[in-house]
Amino acid sequence: xxxxxxxxxxxxxxxxxxxxxxxxxxxxxxxxxxxxxxxxxxxxxxxxxxxxxxxxxxxxxxxxxxxxxxxxxxxxxxxxxxxxxxxxxxxxxxxxxxxxxxxxxxxxxxxxxxxxxxxxxxxxxxxxxxxxxxxxxxxxxxxxxxxxxxxxxxxxxxxxxxxxxxxxxxxxxxxxxxxxxxxxxxxxxxxxxxxxxxxxxxxxxxxxxxxxxxxxxxxxxxxxxxxxxxxxxxxxxxxxxxxxxxxxxxxxxxxxxxxxxxxxxxxx
Amino acid sequence: xxxxxxxxxxxxxxxxxxxxxxxxxxxxxxxxxxxxxxxxxxxxxxxxxxxxxxxxxxxxxxxxxxxxxxxxxxxxxxxxxxxxxxxxxxxxxxxxxxxxxxxxxxxxxxxxxxxxxxxxxxxxxxxxxxxxxxxxxxxxxxxxxxxxxxxxxxxxxxxxxxxxxxxxxxxxxxxxxxxxxxxxxxxxxxxxxxxxxxxxxxxxxxxxxxxxxxxxxxxxxxxxxxxxxxxxxxxxxxxxxxxxxxxxxxxxxxxxxxxxxxxxxxxxxxxxxxxxxxxxxxxxxxxxxxxxxxxxxxxxxxxxxxxxxxxxxxxxxxxxxxxxxxxxxxxxxxxxxxxxxxxxxxxxxxxxxxxxxxxxxxxxxxxxxxxxxxxxxxxxxxxxxxxxxxxxxxxxxxxxxxxxxxxx
Numbered sequence: 001x002x003x004x005x006x007x008x009x010x011x012x013x014x015x016x017x018x019x020x021x022x023x024x025x026x027x028x029x030x031x032x033x034x035x036x037x038x039x040x041x042x043x044x045x046x047x048x049x050x051x052x053x054x055x056x057x058x059x060x061x062x063x064x065x066x067x068x069x070x071x072x073x074x075x076x077x078x079x080x081x082x083x084x085x086x087x088x089x090x091x092x093x094x095x096x097x098x099x100x101x102x103x104x105x106x107x108x109x110x111x112x113x114x115x116x117x118x119x120x121x122x123x124x125x126x127x128x129x130x131x132x133x134x135x136x137x138x139x140x141x142x143x144x145x146x147x148x149x150x151x152x153x154x155x156x157x158x159x160x161x162x163x164x165x166x167x168x169x170x171x172x173x174x175x176x177x178x179x180x181x182x183x184x185x186x187x188x189x190x191x192x193x194x195x196x197x198x199x200x201x202x203x204x205x206x207x208x209x210x211x212x213x214x215x216x217x218x219x220x221x222x223x224x225x226x227x228x229x230x231x232x233x234x235x236x237x238x239x240x241x242x243x244x245x246x247x248x249x250x251x252x253x254x255x256x257x258x259x260x261x262x263x264x265x266x267x268x
Numbered sequence: 269x270x271x272x273x274x275x276x277x278x279x280x281x282x283x284x285x286x287x288x289x290x291x292x293x294x295x296x297x298x299x300x301x302x303x304x305x306x307x308x309x310x311x312x313x314x315x316x317x318x319x320x321x322x323x324x325x326x327x328x329x330x331x332x333x334x335x336x337x338x339x340x341x342x343x344x345x346x347x348x349x350x351x352x353x354x355x356x357x358x359x360x361x362x363x364x365x366x367x368x369x370x371x372x373x374x375x376x377x378x379x380x381x382x383x384x385x386x387x388x389x390x391x392x393x394x395x396x397x398x399x400x401x402x403x404x405x406x407x408x409x410x411x412x413x414x415x416x417x418x419x420x421x422x423x424x425x426x427x428x429x430x431x432x433x434x435x436x437x438x439x440x441x442x443x444x445x446x447x448x449x450x451x452x453x454x455x456x457x458x459x460x461x462x463x464x465x466x467x468x469x470x471x472x473x474x475x476x477x478x479x480x481x482x483x484x485x486x487x488x489x490x491x492x493x494x495x496x497x498x499x500x501x502x503x504x505x506x507x508x509x510x511x512x513x514x515x516x517x518x519x520x521x522x523x524x525x526x527x528x529x530x531x532x533x534x535x536x537x538x539x540x541x542x543x544x545x546x547x548x549x550x551x552x553x554x555x556x557x558x559x560x561x562x563x564x565x566x567x568x569x570x571x572x573x574x575x576x577x578x579x580x581x582x583x584x585x586x587x588x589x590x591x592x593x594x595x596x597x598x599x600x601x602x603x604x605x606x607x608x609x610x611x612x613x614x615x616x617x618x619x620x621x622x623x624x625x626x627x628x629x630x631x632x633x634x635x636x637x638x639x640x641x642x643x644x645x646x647x648x649x650x651x652x653x654x655x656x657x658x659x660x661x662x663x664x665x666x667x668x669x670x671x672x673x674x675x676x
């Protein structure tokens with residue numbers, strides 16, 4: 001019976017294999033993250049390494065975050081004005097820009113920018129350490145590679161993502177102000193009072209929760225892909241690292257959007 | 269019989285359908301250098317990774333001082349692992365860290381030493397392996413030989429009981445190859461660790477090892493002393509050892525020890541049949557350890573090579589020179605009696621003493637003396653016996669010195 005089914009519809013077993021692989025991979029990633037997370041708190045603490053990574057993932061991303069935030073805010077201002085003016089309620093622009101940034105665009109855009117800037121770098125760096133046997137060398141020296149390489153990066157991501165999101169939100173709101181008030185002539189007082197009155201604490205908390213969740217996803221996926229570069233069957237060596245980096249970026253972007261949808265539906 | 273430090277009992281390991289180890293039995297004794305030889309891809313590195321615990325056997329067991337590793341607690345395994353160091357084939361240094369940080373890493377991460385003490389130990393170790401003024405450089409800025417030494421320093425800085433060398437000399441030139449070999453054997457004597465070397469450098473590596481094990485088809489087909497491997501009748505072992513054995517000694521360009529022994533046997537046959545006398549000269553390079561220590565292994569090996577070159581051009585075409593040990597060179601002189609051997613030895617001593625062997629003076633008052641002895645072979649006397657006679661005071665004629673610099 002099974003043989004018949006698989007000959008009739010050849011993609012059924014393929015689909016099954018793919019689904020099983022996906023679930024297994026997610027499970028391995030979750031276990032990997034959990035190990036890395038708990039090692040953050042093992043004594044002696046790795047404060048210096050966490051600060052170094054936070055500098056790399058967080059501080060060095062500020063410029064690119066500000067730039068994208070400014071333009072995202074400005075484009076929201078333009079598009080929002082264009083839509084709202086049709087209903088004669090352009091005074092609500094501040095609320096529209098602030099809510100969409102704080103609740104949605106801030107965390108998502110931050111995550112995607114950090115994936116592009118730091119996530120790919122993390123995957124490539126760990127991947128190269130794997131193929132040049134540096135990770136094996138750590139094991140022979142009795143240094144836990146997950147604690148040494150992965151934990152500081154997870155900690156740094158957990159610290160950086162919410163802070164970068166906050167910066168993104170603020171700069172974005174000012175971007176909306178530039179487009180709405182300076183260019184299109186909405187009263188600045190009205191713009192900012194709408195921002196203040198519409199955004200509640202729950203919105204900010206929701207954005208914060210999303211940022212933390214994205215930090216988990218991005219750090220887990222990027223470190224995991226780099227760490228297991230050598231187990232890829234399609235490519236070894238430099239090719240393997242390039243595949244790992246690509247799949248780290250693609251997988252974490254997709255997962256960020258999926259997690260975003262799931263979280264939004266729970267948080268609403 | 270002494271309990272081996274590490275013992276493999278019928279250890280098997282497979283990756284998918286590929287059998288790597290098939291009931292391999294191996295014994296490694298404390299304080300010795302054991303060399304594992306075998307074809308490429310035969311699983312020598314897998315064997316090492318089992319020793320250090322990076323891999324677990326599918327079946328069989330590994331005993332450490334008679335205790336099975338599989339029955340040890342997690343804590344016991346951890347403390348066992350700390351007794352080992354592993355030197356990777358491609359050095360596996362951390363490219364993004366400086367040389368100092370690389371060597372300091374195992375101390376910083378696995379001990380609670382203060383920074384000052386870590387610094388002292390690292391600098392001390394760098395000094396001992398001849399690494400000077402490179403602590404702030406990155407591995408990619410170093411030459412291959414220097415990287416090896418950094419890797420060696422990193423492996424030795426934790427004072428390990430056992431050091432595993434995975435093809436430590438691959439890709440090095442003959443002088444550096446032998447420099448790494450003498451470094452291993454010298455440190456092994458000095459620090460007293462147990463060395464396990466995976467190598468292709470036959471016969472060079474035999475000079476530094478007390479035991480040799482050969483891995484083939486997943487089994488250890490031979491284990492014993494380097495002398496015993498020449499006596500093995502197993503055609504596969506012979507084919508491998510002799511096939512790989514270079515026609516010349518890599519460093520000196522002279523014959524190998526085995527060739528020397530063959531030549532000796534041929535001459536002995538002639539002596540027994542026709543009564544043709546022949547003699548053996550033995551040159552012992554005396555101050556090699558001191559030069560190695562004070563001027564570095566590279567200089568030490570260069571001196572050996574220069575001496576060998578000087579010697580080669582001065583012997584007759586029918587004479588055979590070969591490297592007999594790390595610091596021993598023998599020459600078999602056919603159709604030469606005792607008096608002629610004495611004359612030849614005197615002539616060589618006079619000529620080579622005047623030779624300038626090194627272009628630079630490695631350190632003030634550097635002295636390199638060669639102890640030369642000769643002996644005429646007697647019927648049915650083995651080579652070792654002849655060499656003992658050549659070495660004994662009675663027959664030593666010239667204890668000549670070769671100065672690297674002309675007398676000033």
